[in-house]
Amino acid sequence: MAAMTTATPSSGQASTRTTGQRYLRPPGALPESEFVRRCIHCGQCGEVCPNRCINYFGLENGLASLDTPYITPREKACILCMKCGEVCPSGAIASIPRTITDITEGVRMGRAQVDKRLCLSYQGKTCGVCYRACPLPDLALRVGMLEQPEVLDACVGCGLCERSCIQMPQAIRIIPDQA
């Protein structure tokens, strides 16, 4: 979508391969081009995902990402259980222990971005749903006056805030980090 083309760091081949779809790779996934090289399309990450948030590409994102996993946070977001990295045989998704420090250091799915024109809290109607949904409150997301959200550096891009946003279209969304 438009947000992605403006905000993703435009570093070379990885971004040229994408078709403009906004999707996330599972938590702990290597940078996009490396991930695609490593992934053997076995489908085990989806098969252990207790939240069923991992989907698989058909041909819509190009032949190279056929049958590779992706997450659409607005449909179903990652709960950071880190089971996919544990089961991944090929190292495409790194195995990261489920602790706050390991997750904030190792996971880079993307980063949340608030659209203040859409966000209810910034429009004077106290909301705070995204903050309540965030698995890393006050590390990744902080709320100020009137529950106005502010994204912090530790945001890993799990997408639970985007999933739970009560605005339509969502006022907070994950900008994928696929560099």
Add this chain to the structure above:
Amino acid sequence: MEKSFLTKQAIGSASKWRHLNKVRWLTMSLVLALLVMLPFLHVYQTYLAAHAYDLLAPGEQKLYDVIEALTAPFVNDPVRDLDAIKGTTWSGRLFGVKMSDPLAVVGQMAAGFDFYKPFVLTALLPVVATLIFGRFFCGWICPANFLYELNTNLGIMLGRFGLQTGRRRLDSKLKYGVLAVGLLICGISGSVVVAAVYPPAILGREIYYAIAHRGMGAGALFFTATLLFDLLVARRGFCRYLCPGGALYSLLGRFRVLRIQRNVVTCNDCTKCNGVCEFGLNPLRDDFGQECNNCTACIAVCPTDALGFKWRITDAANQGPGYQGPRYRHDQKGQQRQVFGNASAKT
């Protein structure tokens, strides 16, 4: 008299392999059943993780109940314990041991030009087994092989109704070309694309998509196309001539230690082994080669138990016509005539 005694002994020693073919069908059915079962177990696990039985649709509740009843005797904590078996034959985890298809490893090495050791090690067990038992994966485990063999039987049935199926013969070296080109495309595209043309990988994935996701994808179409190819163009054509994984297994199993071998003394040249061989090999004249997958179909069909397993790394050279066959008797008589003249014709 002496000869018949010898024959009986030979039969006694060989017949123990006879039932292996049934074991093989059982193994293949089990693998396919697992591939169907695992996605259901996964879906059940997600229901459990959501703690929302009351919010499930009636059909989902039924599925929950059935799987719960099936698994309850075996697991204490389904969310954790059912993770013991995951994945497909392409790559999977079996009670903590990760195993992958050698083609997955080779494909990844070609795609990334790297050697990721933990992943390479997951193919160790299959590779060692292939070095010993040859291309056994194709005949004993491959879920696609199961369907392909049923497809062959369908072709035979259609033949009984007068519908001719494809009987073309191509060069079996073609698949090594497919393997090479496939790996080359992996390298160029930077993605393990061989997974998209390898039936066992496709089948495992598509079953999973169909049960736990939005339905089958491009792979199902490809697999259907291979079934039609087998039916309309060449019997078992995909496995024999095109499968990249089969090519890799054949290369690995070239000097397999356990081979099927013909006992020329008890063989009666009935040619049933050649007829039943799914891979179009020539057991009748001891020509198995690297393509043989030790599937034991020829052993099961042999009426005189002339085929059995031997520990050796090369096939026996052509041993000629079986001693119980008319051709051998004819040749013997001819020789005797040459030596003794017409006098020996009585025996």
